[in-house]
Each structure stands twice: as C-alpha cells, then as structure tokens.
Amino acid sequence: xxxxxxxxxxxxxxxxxxxxxxxxxxxxxxxxxxxxxxxxxxxxxxxxxxxxxxxxxxxxxxxxxxxxxxxxxxxxxxxxxxxxxxxxxxxxxxxxxxxxxxxxxxxxxxxxxxxxxxxxxxxxxxxxxxxxxxxxxxxxxxxxxxxxxxxxxxxxxxxxxxxxxxxxxxxxxxxxxxxxxxxxxxxxxxxxxxxxxxxxxxxxxxxxxxxxxxxxxxxxxxxxxxxxxxxxxxxxxxxxxxxxxxxxxxxxxxxxxxxxxxxxxxxxxxxxxxxxxxxxxxxxxxxxxxxxxxxxxxxxxxxxxxxxxxxxxxxxxxxxxxxxxxxxxxxxxxxxxxxxxxxxxxxxxxxxxxxxxxxxxxxxxxxxxxxxxxxxxxxxxxxxxxxxxxxxxxxxxxxxxxxxxxxxxxxxxxxxxxxxxxxxxxxxxxxxxxxxxxxxxxxxxxxxxxxxxxxxxxxxxxxxxxxxxxxxxxxxxxxxxxxxxxxxxxxxxxxxx
Amino acid sequence: xxxxxxxxxxxxxxxxxxxxxxxxxxxxxxxxxxxxxxxxxxxxxxxxxxxxxxxxxxxxxxxxxxxxxxxxxxxxxxxxxxxxxxxxxxxxxxxxxxxxxxxxxxxxxxxxxxxxxxxxxxxxxxxxxxxxxxxxxxxxxxxxxxxxx
Amino acid sequence: xxxxxxxxxxxxxxxxxxxxxxxxxxxxxxxxxxxxxxxxxxxxxxxxxxxxxxxxxxxxxxxxxxxxxxxxxxxxxxxxxxxxxxxxxxxxxxxxxxxxxxxxxxxxxxxxxxxxxxxxxxxxxxxxxxxxxxxxxxxxxxxxxxxxxxxxxxxxxxxxxxxxxxxxxxxxxxxxxxxxxxxxxxxxxxxxxxxxxxxxxxxxxxxxxxxxxxxxxxxxxxxxxxxxxxxxxxxxxxxxxxxxxxxxxxxxxxxxxxxxxxxxxxxxxxxxxxxxxxxxxxxxxxxxxxxxxxxxxxxxxxxxxxxx
Numbered sequence: 027x028x029x030x031x032x033x034x035x036x037x038x039x040x041x042x043x044x045x046x047x048x049x050x051x052x053x054x055x056x057x058x059x060x061x062x063x064x065x066x067x068x069x070x071x072x073x074x075x076x077x078x079x080x081x082x083x084x085x086x087x088x089x090x091x092x093x094x095x096x097x098x099x100x101x102x103x104x105x106x107x108x109x110x111x112x113x114x115x116x117x118x119x120x121x122x123x124x125x126x127x128x129x130x131x132x133x134x135x136x137x138x139x140x141x142x143x144x145x146x147x148x149x150x151x152x153x154x155x156x157x158x159x160x161x162x163x164x165x166x167x168x169x170x171x172x173x174x175x176x177x178x179x180x181x182x183x184x185x186x187x188x189x190x191x192x193x194x195x196x197x198x199x200x201x202x203x204x205x206x207x208x209x210x211x212x213x214x215x216x217x218x219x220x221x222x223x224x225x226x227x228x229x230x231x232x233x234x235x236x237x238x239x240x241x242x243x244x245x246x247x248x249x250x251x252x253x254x255x256x257x258x259x260x261x262x263x264x265x266x267x268x269x270x271x272x273x274x275x276x277x278x279x280x281x282x283x284x285x286x287x288x289x290x291x292x293x294x295x296x297x298x299x300x301x302x303x304x305x306x307x308x309x310x311x312x313x314x315x316x317x318x319x320x321x322x323x324x325x326x327x328x329x330x331x332x333x334x335x336x337x338x339x340x341x342x343x344x345x346x347x348x349x350x351x352x353x354x355x356x357x358x359x360x361x362x363x364x365x366x367x368x369x370x371x372x373x374x375x376x377x378x379x380x381x382x383x384x385x386x387x388x389x390x391x392x393x394x395x396x397x398x399x400x401x402x403x404x405x406x407x408x409x410x411x412x413x414x415x416x417x418x419x420x421x422x423x424x425x426x427x428x429x430x431x432x433x434x435x436x437x438x439x440x441x442x443x444x445x446x447x448x449x450x451x452x453x454x455x456x457x458x459x460x461x462x463x464x465x466x467x468x469x470x471x472x473x474x475x476x477x478x479x480x481x482x483x484x485x486x487x488x489x490x491x492x493x494x495x496x497x498x499x500x501x502x503x504x505x506x507x508x509x510x511x512x513x514x515x516x517x518x519x520x521x522x523x
Numbered sequence: 524x525x526x527x528x529x530x531x532x533x534x535x536x537x538x539x540x541x542x543x544x545x546x547x548x549x550x551x552x553x554x555x556x557x558x559x560x561x562x563x564x565x566x567x568x569x570x571x572x573x574x575x576x577x578x579x580x581x582x583x584x585x586x587x588x589x590x591x592x593x594x595x596x597x598x599x600x601x602x603x604x605x606x607x608x609x610x611x612x613x614x615x616x617x618x619x620x621x622x623x624x625x626x627x628x629x630x631x632x633x634x635x636x637x638x639x640x641x642x643x644x645x646x647x648x649x650x651x652x653x654x655x656x657x658x659x660x661x662x663x664x665x666x667x668x669x670x671x672x
Numbered sequence: 673x674x675x676x677x678x679x680x681x682x683x684x685x686x687x688x689x690x691x692x693x694x695x696x697x698x699x700x701x702x703x704x705x706x707x708x709x710x711x712x713x714x715x716x717x718x719x720x721x722x723x724x725x726x727x728x729x730x731x732x733x734x735x736x737x738x739x740x741x742x743x744x745x746x747x748x749x750x751x752x753x754x755x756x757x758x759x760x761x762x763x764x765x766x767x768x769x770x771x772x773x774x775x776x777x778x779x780x781x782x783x784x785x786x787x788x789x790x791x792x793x794x795x796x797x798x799x800x801x802x803x804x805x806x807x808x809x810x811x812x813x814x815x816x817x818x819x820x821x822x823x824x825x826x827x828x829x830x831x832x833x834x835x836x837x838x839x840x841x842x843x844x845x846x847x848x849x850x851x852x853x854x855x856x857x858x859x860x861x862x863x864x865x866x867x868x869x870x871x872x873x874x875x876x877x878x879x880x881x882x883x884x885x886x887x888x889x890x891x892x893x894x895x896x897x898x899x900x901x902x903x904x905x906x907x908x909x910x911x912x913x914x915x916x917x918x919x920x921x922x923x924x925x926x927x928x929x930x931x932x933x934x935x936x937x938x939x940x941x942x943x944x945x946x947x948x949x950x951x952x953x954x955x956x957x958x959x960x961x962x963x964x965x966x967x968x969x970x971x972x973x974x975x976x977x978x979x980x
Contacts, residue, residue, distance in 0.1 A: 063662070071662055074719050164861035168847070191580050195535075198573040202542070205569065208741065209562040211848050213775065213828045214550050216562060217542070222748055222777065225741030240609070247605040291857050292850065345860060346876030348853050351709075358716050361875070364951050368876035414643055417632050418650060420605075421625055424612065425654060429664045432736045434617050441609050448602065453531050471565045479847050480822060480863065483559040665703060665734050 030376050031153070034384030037082055037377070046083050047385050050090020051392045055400075057091065058098025058110045061235050062426020065095025065111065065295075066351040073359055081363040082381040086389075088359055089382060092352050093389045096295050096332050097141045097397065104133045104324075105407050108239040108419060112230055113295035113334075115461050116303045116327035118238060123319035128261055130405050135264040136321060137328045138397025140277045144329035145390035147281035148288065148336025152343075153383045159337070160344035163289040168476035169487035171292065173497035175470035178297060180504040181304035182459040184313070190512060192455045200463025203228055210472040211479070223435040230296075230464050232427040232440040237457040239423040240444025243416050245451065250412055262402065265321075273325035276306050280326040284333020289340035294350035295331040296465050302330025308504050313511060336386065342367055343379060528584045532577035539577070543570045608632065621666035625651040697757055697928050698731040704918075705753075705761045707746025709739045712851075713872060713954070717790055717916055718762045720948045724939035729931075733760075742766050742827065744776035751782035755921040757928035760786070763919040768972040769831060772979050780968045783919035784929050787936045788964040790949070791957035792870040793890030793913040794832040795900065797883045799859050802866075807887040807906045810866060814842040822847060824855035824867040832868040832889065832912045834978045836903075839910045859883065870914060871896045875953040889913060896953045915957070915971075917964055933961060 037043055050072075057068040068091045076084035099110035104121030117137060124133035151159065182197035183190060206217045207227030218224040265273075280302035287298040306326035307316045316323040338349030339356070346368025348354035360367045365375055372379055410418075427440035447457045477487050489495050546566050608628070615624035629647040638644075658664045706718040715737060722733035738746035743766040750761025763783060770776035796807060804810045814821045821844045823833060828848040837843060847864060849855040852873035858864045860882055871894060877883040878897060885900040889912045893902055903910050918936060920929060939945055940958050949956050959967060 057662075068662075070715070071664075073716075074723055164857060167858055167861060167863040189583075191576055191583060195573065195576045195580070198569050198576060201569045202566065202573065205566045208775070209549075210850075211828060212562055213742075213773075214562050215775075216549055216566065217545065222741060222745050225744055225775065226739060244602045244605045248599045248602045250601060292854055341857065345857065345882070346880065347856050347860075354712070354853060358952075361872075361952050362716075362948060366876045366879050368880045368882070370876070370880045411643075413636060413638060414646060416605075417629055417647070420609065420612070421629070421651070421654065424609075424616070425621065425658065425666065428616075428621075428667060429658060429662075431740070432665065432738050434613070434667065437613050437616070441606075441613060444609070445606060449598075453527065475560055476847050476849075478559050479845065482820075482845070663734055665736055 030380040031384060033377060034380030034382075035388070037381045038086070038384040038388040042080070043083050043086055043381075043385065044388075046079075046087045047090045047389055048392055050087040051094040051389055052396060054091035054094020054096075055098035055101070055393070055396055056094075058095035058100075058114075059102045060426060061102065061108055061110055061239055061422055062231055062429045063110070064099075064231070064430075065092050066355065067430070068095050069352050069355045073355055073362075076359055076362075081365065081378055082385075084359060084363060085356065085378070085382055086385040088356055089386055090389050090392075092356075093145055093332070093335055093386070093393050094396070095352075096335060097138070097145075097328075097393050100137045100141070100328060100331075101134065101400075101404055103238075104137060105130055105404060106239070106415075106419060107242045108423070109234060111296070112234050112461070112465060113299050113331040114327075115234060115238070115296070115458060116299040116330075117324060119303070119317045119327070119458060120320045120323035121327075123317065124324070125408065127319055129263070129319070130408055131262045131401050132265050132269070133319075133324060134401045134404060135398060136269060136273060136324050138394055138401075139265065139270070140273060140280075140325040140328035141332040141397065142390055142394040143274075143277040144281040144284055144332030145335050145393065146387065147278060147329075148285035148333045149383065149386040149390060150336075151282070151285045152336040152339055152386070156340050156344050159286070159289045159340045162286065163291065163341055163349075164345070165493060166290045168473040168480055169491050169494040170497070171290075172470055172473035172477055173488075173494040173501070174287075174290075174293065174297075174301070175466045175473065177497045177501040177504065178301045178304065178466045179463065179470060180501045180508075181300055181307075182462060183505060184304065184307055184316075184508045184511075188454060190508075192453070193459050196450065196455050196457065196459035197463045200460035201467040203233070203460070204464045204467035205471070210468065211475045223433065227468070228439060228464070229431060229436055230461070231430045232436040233443045233464055234461055235423045235427050236440040236443025236445075237447040237461060239419055240440060241447030241451060241457065243419045243423070244444060244448045246412060246416050246419075250416070262405065264398075264401070269321050272321045276322040277325045277329040280306060280329035281333040284330040285337035285340075287330075288334030288337020288349055290337075291341050291347055291349050293469075294338065294352075295334040297469070298334045299327045299331040300462055300465070302326045302333075304504060305500075308500075308507055313507075314515075332390075339382070339386075343371060343382075344369060529581055532580045536574055536577045539570050539574045543567070543574075546570070616667050620668045622651070622655050625655075697931055698729050700758065701732045701734055702729070702757070703759045704733050704735050705746050705750040705759065706735055706737050707739065707743035707750070707762060707764065707766075709737055713870075713952070714743075714762055714764055714916055716948075716952065717954065720945055721789060721918070721936065721939050724942045724945045725935050728935045728938045741775060742770065744770050748776060748778045750919070751778040751921055753921050755784075755923035755925075757920060757924050757932065759921065760932070761919050761921075763917050763968075765831075765914045765916075765971065768968060769975045769979070772972070772976050773829075780919075780965075780972060782922050784922055784924050784961070785964045785968060786918045786920060786929055786933050786961055787940070788915060788917040788957055788959035788967065789936070789940060790917075790954055791913060791915045792872065792955055793888050793894055793911065794868045795871055795874065795878075795888050795897070796866065796868050796886040796903070797856075797859060797874055797877075798866050798886060799862060800882055800884050802884060804866070804886060806901075807903050807908050810886060811840050811842060811908065814840075814844055819843045819845050821845060821866065822864040824849050824858040824864040826852050826855045826867070826869060829979075830868070831975060831978060835889075835912045836908070836910050838978060840908065856883070868912075870954075872953040894955065896955065915967075917959070929961060 057063045069088050099114035100117045103109035103114040103117045107122045109115045121133045208225050283302050284298040287293050303326050307313045338353045341347045341349045342353045348357045427437045481487050612628045704722050706715050708714040719735050726733045738749050753759035767780050771779035798804050823844040823846045825846040825848045852869040855867045859867050887903040888900050
C-alpha cells in the first residue's frame with residue numbers, strides 16, 4: 027500500500043498532473059463561490075474535456091474541482107451572506123456574524139483551516155478503512171436515512187435563538203414547500219396546479235439564492251441611504267491560537283461525521299454541514315454563542331461539508347456506486363476512461379486508486395493555501411461600495427438561479443423566496459430552518475414511507491435497527507437539551523429582569 | 524393590540540386552511556402501491572402543526588406580552604423599488620436576453636440613484652460582460668437569449 | 673442610447689439570418705436539450721453525440737440540461753421550441769409513458785423524431801449470495817409469497833417490473849428508490865432482494881461479481897454481457913428496456929431533419945462515440961426517422977396496455 031501511495035504522490039507532483047490539480051482546485055473555488063454554480067455542475071461541465079486526457083490527470087482535475095467547489099461556496103457565504111452552494115448555508119450562521127463584527131479575515135481563515143481538516147481527515151479515513159466504511163454504508167437504508175433526517179431536522183428547534191415558535195414556524199413553511207411536486211413514492215402530483223415546472227418539486231438552489239442573497243440585497247437596499255451605524259472596525263486578523271485550540275476537537279469530530287455521512291449513498295455535503303452543526307451545538311459548553319459568531323459552529327459546518335469529499339468516494343471505489351451527485355459524475359469519468367469502478371479497481375488499477383488518493387491529499391493542501399493566501403484578496407469584496415455591491419449580488423443571484431436548470435421559472439422562484447425571506451426577517455422568523463426543512467423534509471418523508479413499505483406497515487424498524495435507533499436517540503437528546511436550555515434562559519430572565 | 528405579531532399568524536392560519544382544503548383533492552395512486560402512511564399524511568401533519576404554532580404565537584403574544592421589537596416598517600420605499608427592479612429585470616431578460624437586459628438594468632439602476640461617478644458605470648459594464656463571458660464561453664451555459672433569436 | 677440602438681439593429685440582423693433558408697443550415701450554434709441532470713446516463717449520451725456531431729455540422733452544439741418531472745419538463749420545453757432546427761431534444765422512453773399517465777402535456781407526436789441512438793435491455797439483478805439461481809426461482813418465490821419479495825425500483829411506476837408482473841401474474845413489493853445509484857446499494861446491502869437496471873448502470877458490480885444477473889430482458893443476448901441468458905431462453909416471454917433518441921419540434925423543415933439525420937448517422941459511426949458507448953456498456957442502436965417513429969408508436973401502445 028505504501029509504495030503505491032508514494033508512487034501516487036510522485037504522480038500528483040509530476041509536471042503533467044500538478045498544474046491540472048491546481049487548475050481544478052482554483053476553478054472549483056471560483057465556481058463554488060458563484061451562486062447557482064455547484065461543484066456537481068462544475069464537474070459535469072468539465073467532464074467532456076477529460077475524454078482526451080490521460081486517466082489520472084482527468085480524475086485529478088475533477089477531484090480538484092470537487093474539493094475547491096465545496097470550499098468556495100463558503101467564501102461568499104461568510105462575506106456576503108450569499109452561500110454559493112446549499113452545503114455552505116450552515117456557514118452563514120456564524121461566518122456572516124463574524125463578518126458583521128469586522129472579523130471577516132478570522133472567519134475565512136477558520137473556514138479554510140476547518141475545510142482543510144475536514145478534507146484531509148476524510149481522505150486519510152478513505153485511504154485507511156474504505157472497505158470497512160463501505161460495509162457501514164451498506165447497512166444504511168430507508169430506516170437509517172429517515173432517522174438521520176429526523177436528527178438533522180431537530181436543529182430547527184435549536185437554530186431559533188430568540189423565539190423557538192418562530193423557528194418551528196419557519197420549519198413547517200419549509201416542510202410544506204418540500205411536499206410540492208410529484209410524490210416520491212406514488213408519483214401523485216401534490217400542490218402542482220398542473221404546472222409542469224413544479225412536478226419535480228421546488229429546486230433547493232433558487233430557494234437558497236432567494237432566501238439568502240436576494241432578501242439580503244433587499245435589506246441592504248433599504249439601509250442604503252439610512253445613516254449607517256458606525257461599522258465595526260475591520261481588521262485583517264486571522265484566527266488566533268486560542269481559536270485553533272477551540273475549533274480543533276469540533277473540526278475533527280465533524281470531519282469524521284462528514285466522512286461517514288458522505289460514505290452513505292444519497293446524503294451529501296449539505297446534509298452533513300447541518301447535521302455536524304447541530305451535533306456541535308448539542309455538545310457545546312456555550313451553545314448560546316452559536317449563530318452569534320461561534321468558532322465551533324463555523325468550524326463544524328466547514329469541516330462537516332468538506333469531510334464529505336473523501337467519504338463520497340468510499341462507495342464509488344469499493345462498491346461502484348456513487349455516494350453523491352459529484353461522485354456520480356466521477357463514476358462516469360472512470361467508466362469513460364475504460365476503468366471499472368468498484369473493488370476491481372484496487373486490484374486492476376491500483377496506480378489510479380492511489381493517484382486519486384494522493385491528489386486528494388495534495389488538493390486539500392492546495393485548497394488551504396488558496397484559502398489562506400486569498401484572504402486579503404477576498405476581503406476586498408467587503409470594501410466594494412454598497413451601492414455597487416447590491417446590484418452585483420442581484421445580478422449574480424438571477425444568473426445563478428437561471429443557470430442551475432436553464433429555467434426562468436427558477437428565477438421566479440428565487441425572486442419569490444427573496445421577498446418571502448425579506449418579509450419573514452421583518453417578523454424575526456429565521457430563514458435557515460426553511461432551507462434545512464427543504465433539504466431534509468423529502469428525505470424524512472420518502473424514507474419513512476419506504477421503510478413502512480419494506481416492513482409491510484410495521485414500525486419495528488425504529489427500534490430494531492441499531493443505527494436508526496442511535497440517530498433517533500440523538501434526535502431526542504437534541505430536542506431535550508434545547509428545551510432545557512430555553513428553560514434555563516427563561517429562569518435567568520425572570521431572576522434578573 | 525392588532526399589530527403584525529397577531530396579523531401575521533392569522534394570515535398564515537388562513538393560508539393553511541386553504542392548503543388543508545387542497546389535500547383531499549390529491550389523486551389516488553393508480554399504478555403504484557403506497558405505504559400505510561400515504562401521500563396525504565405528511566402535508567396534513569405539517570399543516571396542522573403550522574396552524575398550532577400560529578395559534579401558540581398569538582397566545583404567546585397576548586399572555587406574555589413579549590415586547591415587540593421597535594416597529595420597523597414592513598416594507599419601505601427602497602425595498603419596494605428593489606422588488607420592482609428585480610421583476611423588471613427578470614421580464615427584460617426573457618424579452619431581450621441576458622446581456623442587453625443586464626446592461627440596461629445596471630445602467631438604469633445607477634442613473635436612478637443619481638450616481639455620478641463614471642468609474643461605477645465602467646465597473647458595472649465590465650461586470651456584466653465578465654459574467655456573460657464566464658458563463659457562455661467558459662462554462663458553456665447558454666444564458667437566456669430573449670425572444671428575438 | 674446609440675449603443676442600445678446598435679445592439680437592437682444587430683439583433684434584428686441575426687434574426688433575419690437565422691430565419692433564412694435551410695440551404696445554409698446550420699448558420700449558428702445548435703442547442704440540445706437534455707431532460708435529465710448533468711452527470712447521468714442520458715446526459716452523457718447527449719453530450720457525447722453533441723461532441724461527435726459538432727465537427728460534422730461545423731457548428732457547436734451546446735447541451736442544456738432542463739430537468740424535472742422524470743424528463744417531462746425538458747421534453748415539453750423542447751417540443752415547444754421554435755421549429756427551426758436550432759433546438760433539438762434528447763427524447764427518452766418517458767415520452768411514451770408519461771403522457772398516458774397524465775404526467776406530461778406533450779407526446780411523441782409533438783416531435784419530428786430524427787434518430788434513435790441507444791437501446792438497452794433491462795437486466796434482472798440479485799446479490800451474489802441470493803438464493804435465486806435463475807428467473808424462474810424468483811417467479812416461483814413471488815407466486816408463493818405474493819407482495820412479499822422486495823424489489824428495489826428505480827422509478828415509480830416501474831415498467832420493467834410491470835411487464836414481468838403482468839405476464840406472470842405475480843406481484844412484488846416495489847420500493848421506490850431514486851434511480852440505479854440507490855437501488856443497487858439496496859440490493860448489495862440485502863435490504864431488497866432484486867432490482868432491474870440497464871447493463872451500463874450495473875456494469876462494475878457485474879464485472880466484480882457483487883451482483884448476479886438472473887436474465888436480460890431482450891429477445892437476444894446482449895453483447896455486453898454475453899453469458900447472461902435472456903428471460904425468453906428461460907421460458908419467460910418478456911422483454912423490456914429503455915431507449916434514447918433525438919428529436920426536433922414538430923414542423924421543423926424536412927431538409928433540416930435530413931441534414932441532421934445524416935450528421936447523427938456519421939456521429940454514431942465515429943470511433944469516439946463507439947468507444948464511449950462500449951466503455952459505458954451501452955448499446956448503439958441507430959434507427960432512421962421512419963423506423964424510430966414507428967418504434968415509438970409501438971412502444972407507446974405497449975406501455976398503454978400496462979397502465980390501463
């Protein structure tokens with residue numbers, strides 16, 4: 027194994043492969059940072075260009091885009107509250123709060139380091155125990171997915187810091203939106219009113235763009251001519267040693283969780299980021315800091331979404347099935363190169379497998395360097411005058427909403443949700459639970475009903491399957507600790523008014 | 524006491540009631556089997572939950588007298604203008620295509636806000652062309668071309 | 673203002689050339705609508721044939737993914753495009769099934785079908801340690817335990833399965849998954865007993881022996897997996913599969929259809945396309961416009977008998 031790994035590293039640093047990897051990572055960061063352009067899309071668009079390339083270089087480039095794309099989404103999320111991909115929506119919660127306090131550089135450096143830890147850890151796990159992880163992933167099916175989604179959904183209660191009822195309300199609005207379209211089990215149309223564009227449901231990316239970017243632009247527009255509050259002093263201070271110490275345990279834990287979630291087919295970086303955030307908040311000593319610029323919160327979300335990158339290759343390389351949409355494109359790339367993804371790849375083409383492994387290691391290092399060296403440059407964005415930045419955000423939002431599915435209908439969805447998000451923010455109703463519910467709602471519903479079909483109407487799967495049971499217990503703990511926290515807060519309030 | 528903390532939940536309850544009335548009209552599945560928890564189950568539960576939360580919000584408002592945050596206007600003139608701008612831009616895109624619509628809208632926006640600095644106009648045009656180039660030529664995503672092509 | 677005027681004039685100019693005669697077709701880039709997401713099998717076929725045909729036609733063919741409603745959104749969009757030969761659509765088997773289920777407002781009659789590109793049979797797959805040795809074991813078990821054998825379905829409803837169920841008078845417990853990438857792990861993990869996908873979707877599991885094929889649902893054995901017997905050979909007279917072709921909106925001039933048809937013939941014969949399809953374990957099946965149209969009509973009738 028080690029000679030292969032060294033051989034792979036030699037390949038990764040070879041003059042034909044390293045530039046391709048660098049191009050992939052940087053290109054991925056740019057793609058990810060633009061709203062509406064996801065890592066999946068970037069990889070799919072680049073795929074035809076790899077037809078003529080030599081197999082290792084082709085895969086290395088695509089993997090570079092993947093790593094860069096997941097990370098890039100967070101830059102816009104932190105600086106502009108405009109998450110480039112759903113995976114970085116959880117980073118808005120604490121990252122943007124830091125930016126508001128003038129700590130954009132600190133937030134970006136935490137994000138880069140946490141993403142690096144996430145990506146690197148998951149790559150090492152992939153190299154070391156991919157076959158074991160694959161066995162774990164195969165034990166996942168409808169009941170486990172349902173329980174995982176349920177645990178993720180409990181974050182709705184804990185995201186809402188001010189008024190728990192309003193957080194829950196945002197959750198039900200999101201869940202309701204997620205039921206629009208053809209029912210996943212029976213193909214019966216629900217709330218589609220005969221509109222063909224609604225049959226596949228409301229796409230999450232225009233919703234994301236609307237709720238975050240457009241509603242933020244409207245809010246900023248409102249404040250444009252109001253006397254700006256003295257902006258907190260902007261500084262270029264990176265993360266401190268203390269920050270690093272605070273975030274490390276959370277980051278490693280989230281990286282491992284992200285790897286496991288990634289290794290399960292059908293659960294990707296968006297789900298992982300929210301689940302890791304929730305778990306970090308559940309065990310945190312001071313959960314009230316979450317959402318106000320918590321180092322741990324940001325680190326959990328970032329390590330969680332990049333942790334998926336290694337994990338999603340587990341089923342691809344060991345079973346020949348993709349772990350998420352990006353891995354599906356990589357599967358296509360492998361097949362086009364005449365390779366057989368799955369266990370045979372290890373015995374037939376170990377040089378390819380270890381070429382992938384080593385370029386992931388190197389790719390994560392490149393990502394860290396790009397992230398850290400770019401901070402000064404990225405921060406310049408916050409210095410662009412508001413009067414120019416607002417239309418730029420609006421134009422990027424519209425083009426992004428269009429590009430995801432070449433559809434003006436999605437542009438309408440983005441504008442609609444922009445207005446909704448803007449109005450809800452006036453009512454102090456948080457918008458992230460809406461997004462979370464749209465991502466996790468269908469997963470919960472579909473898998474509950476699939477489980478009931480599999481077990482012929484019996485609910486026994488909830489307690490008979492250990493992984494499912496574990497997630498359900500976690501969900502219960504999560505709700506319980508949130509409730510206790512709120513009770514304490516109320517007591518503290520009544521004691522010192 | 525009839526402020527937005529009451530009106531908003533009431534509107535949502537009314538909306539929920541309409542949605543609840545739509546649920547029984549779902550078709551029966553013709554070709555596939557369904558689970559004991561069917562297609563209507565989740566929407567119904569969600570709607571009932573939503574109504575319960577809204578009622579709780581109203582009760583909370585009256586019983587606890589949660590101090591309302593200083594009444595910011597729900598919609599200001601600027602945000603309304605922003606919305607009009609968005610809609611006009613979207614309509615313009617489908618008529619004349621992305622490139623021309625963006626140039627017109629961005630210029631119009633700057634003129635409307637009485638921006639005098641030429642640099643801003645240059646930045647705006649460069650931005651529009653850069654995005655167009657990036658999407659159309661680098662990513663091969665065909666942006667809307669309008670109705671004339 | 674002058675600038676704007678200029679642009680408008682330029683736009684009008686392009687408009688005039690575009691609607692000019694078919695003689696100089698193609699005068700500008702062609703758009704190919706793919707009704708499924710980037711990265712899937714349909715997308716890969718669309719992108720590859722676009723790539724091969726662009727050199728033949730001398731103009732670029734840009735792929736536009738328009739997803740939704742199991743292909744209904746993209747195909748309806750394609751059917752409503754201007755019939756000038758500059759917007760083509762990848763037409764899939766869903767055009768035969770969805771309209772009959774009331775899930776799509778356009779059907780095959782709204783297209784000038786140009787060429788069938790790809791035709792793949794479904795393969796019945798079980799995990800390597802499954803007790804079923806052949807298709808008759810599965811049928812016997814399903815007869816003994818109606819509605820109990822768990823089937824990982826790649827779509828709801830699943831026509832591969834419905835054809836078999838109808839012919840044999842059996843009923844399986846069909847659990848809907850999101851495509852082959854979720855159905856295959858469900859079989860590998862032992863959560864479901866059996867699934868049906870195309871050879872390309874399961875080629876790596878078949879090669880590595882993680883999955884076992886009980887039979888292929890075509891009239892003759894397929895070259896991709898020559899060791900797997902057909903269901904017909906095993907006495908079960910059932911065939912099913914999926915196909916992809918290319919269509920233009922109804923009313924596109926016949927000369928243009930002819931130009932495109934010849935270009936796609938050449939593209940399908942190109943080494944690049946052949947290699948791509950062979951590696952992806954997909955079968956090239958070229959049918960000309962008349963054959964393709966008749967074939968779709970036949971398939972529509974066959975599926976109609978299932979849903980009614």
